[in-house]
Amino acid sequence: MKPHPTNWRKSSRSGQNSSCVEIGRFNDGAAVRDTKDRSAGYFITTGPQWSAFIDAVKAEKFG
Structure with missing residues (x-):
């Protein structure tokens, strides 16, 4: 059986906006x-991969 992601959450900065992504543990x-x-x-x-992505976001490489 394939494992499923757990603890889905979205950024607190999203507020009530539904146009965002959620992150889960996998x-x-x-x-x-x-x-x-x-x-x-x-x-x-x-x-x-996730760490590299987060580092790139913090370094504003997707500006």
Whole structure:
């Protein structure tokens, strides 16, 4: 049986906005899904991939 992501959450900065993504725990990485269409599924990342993404966001590399 395939493991499922747990502890889904969205940023507190999203407020009541439904146009955002949610992050869930998945093994040592993360799962990401669209809040507006949860039934569409999710994609997963490894721990190192997720850390690299977060570091890039903090460094404003997606400006």
